[in-house]
Amino acid sequence: MAQFPSMVQVTSHPESLRIQGPSVYEDQDERPWVPLVMETGSVLQVRLRQEDIPSAHIVLTSPLPSSMMPWVWVLYPGGRYLDSMCRFWRIVDHVLVDGVEEMHLELLPDPQDS
Template sequence: MAQFPPMVHVTSHPACLRIRGPSVYEDQDERPWVPLVMETGSALQVQLRQEDPSEHVALTNQEPFSIMLWVWDLYPGGQDLDSLGRFWRIVHHVLDDGLEEMILELMADP
């Protein structure tokens, strides 16, 4: 059985995440990412885990498909632009036990 390092910070972020179906995004390499929307006081965050969605959709508190963003595109400086023209910053992106996890946080309007 392969041994993975405990946790590694990832610096190569997905160039884009596009909605593939209910509560599932897909990156440019066709890898599935499962989102979980979180409220952290004054900030809105989305946790994305690169994993098989069929194993986790029923176990997580997912937003309805109709209100999920259609796309995030990576911009310079570690920011993503969503389909509504809002910027999100990458707060956290790690590889943990073979699975990637990324947290995006909605940035306040300038």
């Protein structure tokens, strides 16, 4: 019989996520997070997965290929992150799935565009 994945909500979010190489962010505890960028309609979303990557595999000189991706996210009150481009991202969910942390962020519309 197939087992369903174990999923638990996480309420303690990284204080910051900083770019460390192509497609790798690092939190304040030096844990690497790998982003997966998704566009659903007109909404930009990012799923970050905390994965142990040997530091030898992180190249520090190249930015992420997408110009829409920030260099840093900083936790902000209200379950949001503020990025290096002064945009807010809502934390859609943050879960532990079979022992692996995954956080789903969604870019909030710019209030000046309304």
